[in-house]
Amino acid sequence: MNDQPAIEVRAVTKSFGKKPVLNGVDLSVPAGQTFAFLGRNGAGKTTTIRMLLGLLKPDGGQIRVLGLDPAVDALEIRRRVGYLAEDQAMFGWMRVEQLLSFMAPFYPTWDAARARELADKFQLPMKTRTKHLSKGQGVRLGLLLALAHRPKLVILDDPTLGLDPIMRKEFLRDLVTYLQSEQVTVFFSSHLLYEIEPVADAVAILDRGRIMRQSATEELRQHVKRLIVPADAESALLGLPGILDFVRSGRQVSAVVEDADAALRALAPAGTRVEEVDLNLDEIFEAYVIGNRPPPGGRPNGEPHLEKVA
Amino acid sequence: MKQISAIIWKEWHDVRWFLAVALLLFIGMPVVGAIENRFTYSTGFDFNASPWVIPLGGILAILTAIGITYSDLGDRLEDFWRSRAINPLRWILIKYFVGLGVVLVSCIVPLLLELRIGNLRSTTFGTISINNQINAATILLFTPLWIVLYSIAFLCGCVILRTAHATMLALAGMLLIYFLPMVLPFMNWLSVDAQPDWLMNSDQLHWLLGVPIRLGYTGGMLAIATIALLLSLIAIKRNWRIISGTRMMYWSIGSTLVLLFSTAAFQLGTNLPVLQQFDLPAGEHVRLIRFNGAHGMIITSADPIEANHAPQQSLQLIDLKDDRLTLGPPIKLPPQSLPFGGQACAFRDHVLYSVFQQMLMDKTFTSELRSTDLNGSLTAKSVTVLHSLNPFIGIFLRDQRLFMLTGDKLAIFDIHVPSEPRLISEEKVAWGHVSNQGSSYSQGMYTKFQYRLPLIPGFSERELLAIILREPPYERTLAGNAVAIAFEDGLLTYKLDRIKDGGAYFTLAGSYQPPSLLERIFGNSQVVLVGSQHAVHASQKNNVPGKDMEGITVFGIDDPAHPRPVAHFAVPSAHPLIVEPLPDGRAIVGGDQLFLLGKPSM
Numbered sequence: 001m002n003d004q005p006a007i008e009v010r011a012v013t014k015s016f017g018k019k020p021v022l023n024g025v026d027l028s029v030p031a032g033q034t035f036a037f038l039g040r041n042g043a044g045k046t047t048t049i050r051m052l053l054g055l056l057k058p059d060g061g062q063i064r065v066l067g068l069d070p071a072v073d074a075l076e077i078r079r080r081v082g083y084l085a086e087d088q089a090m091f092g093w094m095r096v097e098q099l100l101s102f103m104a105p106f107y108p109t110w111d112a113a114r115a116r117e118l119a120d121k122f123q124l125p126m127k128t129r130t131k132h133l134s135k136g137q138g139v140r141l142g143l144l145l146a147l148a149h150r151p152k153l154v155i156l157d158d159p160t161l162g163l164d165p166i167m168r169k170e171f172l173r174d175l176v177t178y179l180q181s182e183q184v185t186v187f188f189s190s191h192l193l194y195e196i197e198p199v200a201d202a203v204a205i206l207d208r209g210r211i212m213r214q215s216a217t218e219e220l221r222q223h224v225k226r227l228i229v230p231a232d233a234e235s236a237l238l239g240l241p242g243i244l245d246f247v248r249s250g251r252q253v254s255a256v257v258e259d260a261d262a263a264l265r266a267l268a269p270a271g272t273r274v275e276e277v278d279l280n281l282d283e284i285f286e287a288y289v290i291g292n293r294p295p296p297g298g299r300p301n302g303e304p305h306l307e308k309v310a
Numbered sequence: 311m312k313q314i315s316a317i318i319w320k321e322w323h324d325v326r327w328f329l330a331v332a333l334l335l336f337i338g339m340p341v342v343g344a345i346e347n348r349f350t351y352s353t354g355f356d357f358n359a360s361p362w363v364i365p366l367g368g369i370l371a372i373l374t375a376i377g378i379t380y381s382d383l384g385d386r387l388e389d390f391w392r393s394r395a396i397n398p399l400r401w402i403l404i405k406y407f408v409g410l411g412v413v414l415v416s417c418i419v420p421l422l423l424e425l426r427i428g429n430l431r432s433t434t435f436g437t438i439s440i441n442n443q444i445n446a447a448t449i450l451l452f453t454p455l456w457i458v459l460y461s462i463a464f465l466c467g468c469v470i471l472r473t474a475h476a477t478m479l480a481l482a483g484m485l486l487i488y489f490l491p492m493v494l495p496f497m498n499w500l501s502v503d504a505q506p507d508w509l510m511n512s513d514q515l516h517w518l519l520g521v522p523i524r525l526g527y528t529g530g531m532l533a534i535a536t537i538a539l540l541l542s543l544i545a546i547k548r549n550w551r552i553i554s555g556t557r558m559m560y561w562s563i564g565s566t567l568v569l570l571f572s573t574a575a576f577q578l579g580t581n582l583p584v585l586q587q588f589d590l591p592a593g594e595h596v597r598l599i600r601f602n603g604a605h606g607m608i609i610t611s612a613d614p615i616e617a618n619h620a621p622q623q624s625l626q627l628i629d630l631k632d633d634r635l636t637l638g639p640p641i642k643l644p645p646q647s648l649p650f651g652g653q654a655c656a657f658r659d660h661v662l663y664s665v666f667q668q669m670l671m672d673k674t675f676t677s678e679l680r681s682t683d684l685n686g687s688l689t690a691k692s693v694t695v696l697h698s699l700n701p702f703i704g705i706f707l708r709d710q711r712l713f714m715l716t717g718d719k720l721a722i723f724d725i726h727v728p729s730e731p732r733l734i735s736e737e738k739v740a741w742g743h744v745s746n747q748g749s750s751y752s753q754g755m756y757t758k759f760q761y762r763l764p765l766i767p768g769f770s771e772r773e774l775l776a777i778i779l780r781e782p783p784y785e786r787t788l789a790g791n792a793v794a795i796a797f798e799d800g801l802l803t804y805k806l807d808r809i810k811d812g813g814a815y816f817t818l819a820g821s822y823q824p825p826s827l828l829e830r831i832f833g834n835s836q837v838v839l840v841g842s843q844h845a846v847h848a849s850q851k852n853n854v855p856g857k858d859m860e861g862i863t864v865f866g867i868d869d870p871a872h873p874r875p876v877a878h879f880a881v882p883s884a885h886p887l888i889v890e891p892l893p894d895g896r897a898i899v900g901g902d903q904l905f906l907l908g909k910p911s912m
Contacts, residue, residue: 053393055549079395089386093323102320105313106395149395 004067006031006153006185007052012061014047021047023209024061029202031152034179034186036200036217038193038285043206045189046086049157052187053083066152079107082146082184086158088138092131096124096141100148107149115148122174136167140174147178153185160195168195175199197281205288212288213258217281224284225260228252228275229267236270238294245291256287317401321408324381328374332416336362337423357427359420364452367417368488371460372480374416378409379467380476402546406464406539413460414453421449450524454531455502459484461538468542475554482566487534489570498822499523500530582864582879583908585896586635595883596900597623599890600655605629606890607656608900609643625654625661625682628898635898635906643682655707659683660728662712664705679705679714679723679731706777708768715739715778720764739764741778759804761814775814792819792870803870819870862887862899864910877910 009027013020022044029035039045050056052065054074063070065077090099096119104110119126122140125133133141139159146154156175160168172195179186190196196203197217204214213220224244229237234253238246242258257263260276267274279287340359347356382388382405392398425446463480470476491501544550552558590596590610597611605627612622627638643661654663662681704715712723712731720739723731741764763774776788791806793816804816864877881887883901890898895909 055389055392075395075397078393083393085386085389085393087386089390091320091387102316103394105316145394 004031005029005064006033006066007035007187008062008064009048009052010062012048012051012058012063014044014051014056014059021209022058025206025209025211027204027211027214029185029187031185032183033201034188034199036193036196036203036281037187037189037206038191038196038203038281039189039206040191040289044209045191045206046157048206049083049155049187049189052155053078053081079109079149080152082149082151082154084139084142084146084154084156084159086161088142088159090130090138090141093129095127095129096133097126099130099141099145103145103148109151110149112148114150115144118144118147118178121178135163136170139163139167139171143171143174143178150182151184153187154179155187155189157189158191160190160192168192172199193282193285194280200281203281205285207289220284221278221281223259223261224256224279224287226254226256226277226279226283227260227263227267228254228277229272233267233270233272236267236272240266243294244287246294247292256284256291313396313400314404317396317404318408321378321405325374325378325409325412328370328377329412329416332370332412333420335366336416336420340420340424355427357424359424360448363417363420364448367413367452367456368459368484370416371413371456372463372477372484374409374413375460375463376467376473376477376480378405379464380473383468383471398546399543402468402543406461406542409464410457410460413456417456418449418453425449447520450528451502454528454535455487457535458487458531458538461535461542462487465538465542465545468545469550470552470554472554475559478559479554479562482563485566485570499526500534502527582862582877582897582910584905585633585908586906588635588637588904590903591640594624595885595902596888596904598654599888599898599900601628601630601890601892601898603630603893605656606898607654607661608637608898608904609654610640610900627656630892637904641682655705655712657707657712657725657728662705662723662725662728662731664714677714677716679712679721681725681729681731683729704777711768713766715741715764717742720766757818759816761816763809763812763814765812771809771812771814775809789867792867794865794867794873801865801873803867803873805870820873822865822873862889862897866910879905879907881905 005028007027007029009025012022012025014022025044025048027037027048037045037048047056051058051063052070054070054077057071066080068077068080070077091102094102100112100115100119104112104115122137122144124137124141124144130138130141142159146156160171163171175186186199188196188200200217202214202216203220205212213224215223226245227237227240229252231248231251231253234248237243237253237255240255240257240263242263243255244258245256247254254277256279264274264276336359339362340357344355344357348354382391382401391401459480462483463476466476466480466483467473470479488502491497491499492503591612593613594610595613596608598609600606600608606629607625607627610624610626612624623643624640625643626640629636629638654661656662660681660683662679664677664679704713706713706715707725710724710726712725714721714723718738718740720735720737721733722735724734725731741762761775761778763771764778766774769777772788779788779793788806793804793806795802795804801822802818803820803822805819807815807817809815862879864879865873867873879899881901881903883903885901887899887901890900892898897907897909899905899907
């Protein structure tokens with residue numbers, strides 16, 4: 001495994017007109033990992049990915065993809081990177097085999113045998129025009145195109161968007177089977193967290209143009225937890241650092257904290273009874289993105305966004 | 311498959327239907343026409359593709375360019391190929407040239423076929439050879455235009471996101487490319503329509519003479535195409551896109567039309583000032599104007615009441631005093647006083663006029679000189695002159711002498727008693743247009759020509775040259791050392807090399823095609839007359855729907871190599887305008903009305 005990060009993003013900013021989209025994004029994707037890039041619609045995920053591929057230029061900051069600058073070596077990056085976009089369109093009049101033949105010359109590392117093998121695995125009808133493929137077949141064909149040149153890095157931008165749940169599961173099965181076994185770095189952008197959770201080694205949460213958190217998935221699950229305390233311990237709970245979400249519920253109050261171990265240590269001297277709840281990636285993401293946070297040293301403003309029961 | 315081959319294959323697939331449709335239209339339809347003619351008229355195989363290709367080639371270029379760009383430059387599909395390891399500039403360049411190739415093949419191959427078939431064909435209608443309509447010069451002229459139109463449409467396709475809007479803008483661009491160089495004199499060299507007709511002449515001399523013009527035109531057009539291509543590449547590289555809206559389209563196309571029509575309106579706005587205007591009796595129009603700078607006459611003619619009925623003609627004396635023109639009372643002339651070709655002049659209280667009488671069996675002509683007083687009484691005496699060659703009859707006065715010049719005779723009359731002109735001499739003279747260098751393409755179109763002058767005692771050679779030039783059939787104007795020849799589709803200027811020993815020698819100096827947008831859109835130009843010291847006045851007939859317009863264009867020929875229009879005058883008239891230039895640059899103009907026009911600001 002290479003020590004050099006597959007993707008390195010430092011203080012990247014980007015605005016469209018007067019509207020800021022990315023506001024100092026920092027990101028580092030280690031080589032060989034499956035990296036989940038999480039964010040709500042409009043958070044800036046696709047903008048970030050387009051900059052990684054050299055399709056957009058950042059206003060500020062630095063980007064390195066496989067050690068190359070996309071602003072300078074966009075074509076070389078695209079040769080080495082496999083990319084599957086959300087709801088991807090292809091030349092509809094081409095048959096699947098024609099599309100494969102057409103794309104092959106642009107990739108020096110194109111592996112025709114692998115392409116055929118993937119086509120068989122994905123059960124793609126080679127004689128069918130791409131416009132006549134089903135949604136699932138289209139996504140699989142996109143994946144094939146992203147993999148046939150044996151890329152070092154695969155960037156998937158919400159590839160399962162529009163697929164039904166069965167298709168999404170099949171796609172993820174293919175992804176797990178054919179990507180992780182190849183030690184390929186996968187940069188997987190999605191907002192459907194439950195589908196990415198089983199396969200993601202690390203995650204980054206992007207919200208309003210900023211990276212809210214980046215860490216290994218397991219580490220995130222270990223650290224980010226919901227703590228539930230009696231209502232009379234609310235002030236002690238609010239005094240904790242790194243509260244992402246705060247909810248009052250009857251005689252209890254609960255808070256999602258960034259570092260549960262540190263929080264428990266801080267609450268221990270007062271003898272507060274604390275219930276510790278593990279969160280899934282979906283809940284962690286929600287806490288980061290729409291959590292009801294108290295202002296520094298104070299009480300949360302207004303009512304919580306979501307009334308939660310611990 | 312290599313990258314370039316892959317892209318060419320892909321692009322070819324996108325535009326092959328354009329080629330198929332174009333060839334079906336540009337070759338198929340002429341073949342159908344040729345077959346029909348062959349069976350209907352028993353002619354040869356008249357394959358005429360040019361009537362299809364010339365007017366529709368530009369449209370094909372635009373549709374092909376839009377067609378080849380829109381398929382790949384729309385939203386998600388663009389994201390697809392842009393995110394692949396495809397060099398976008400290489401892609402667009404290949405796309406451009408594949409589409410251009412389709413356009414040029416679609417347009418040029420049918421024309422080459424016409425050229426080839428036309429050249430192979432010997433005679434079609436008896437002894438009259440209807441040779442190929444098209445020639446290599448025409449193909450050379452139109453090819454750059456198609457390239458430019460394709461390139462501009464390609465740029466629109468690359469920059470404008472919506473196909474319909476890109477097409478509309480490209481069509482607006484076509485209007486500008488076609489009409490703007492036509493209506494703006496300084497851009498005429500870029501106009502496909504304003505190129506001199508002799509450029510189409512395929513003889514070696516004209517071919518060589520046309521090289522600088524072709525180079526300028528082709529270079530200019532290719533420069534525009536190259537700029538459009540470069541802008542397309544930059545737009546693709548930088549991902550420049552205009553998300554057009556309806557309002558933007560209205561503004562763009564509206565601006566184009568406003569630009570074009572305001573330019574045309576500018577031409578009308580430069581109308582010569584009307585200093586005086588006289589209405590004529592209903593149904594009458596000016597038939598002839600003669601003026602010596604202070605005195606003269608007009609002859610008006612009424613529209614015939616019925617066919618073959620001699621029109622009633624009237625005469626009015628005119629005087630110019632204190633910059634004001636005054637008209638005398640109308641005097642009815644005897645019937646058929648001034649039939650076609652007749653000339654007249656006023657002397658004291660009489661009008662003397664020539665009448666072409668008849669052609670005899672031996673192909674000689676007879677003409678008469680008649681005289682009438684201001685009461686309209688025909689004098690009893692008329693003088694008959696026999697002459698041959700063309701029935702040209704010019705009459706001019708000097709020192710109580712009237713000179714009648716015919717095709718091969720000079721008759722001199724003593725008119726000190728104007729009611730009784732007396733023939734005092736009649737002799738054969740040889741004069742006229744005697745030699746040319748360079749073959750002609752249209753009437754009067756030579757690279758060099760020479761006039762032999764009729765030597766008449768008391769007249770200088772230069773005076774005689776001016777006299778014979780201004781009358782039919784030449785209708786040419788000597789201005790300084792240049793002569794301007796107005797022909798039906800434009801103006802040619804020749805430099806007077808020398809005038810010596812009864813000969814005047816001229817060399818082609820420049821040319822001009824009437825550029826008025828309205829003239830081009832609405833009618834055929836027909837230049838009917840003459841000029842003055844520094845300008846040539848030419849009248850053109852414009853068939854504006856619903857109203858007959860007559861116009862005059864005044865050309866500045868102080869630089870004979872670059873004749874240029876300096877003023878216009880347009881007026882509703884059912885009859886061609888007659889122009890009598892005055893020495894100071896003003897002009898008396900007659901049509902359905904009579905005008906005294908101010909001089910053009912040169």
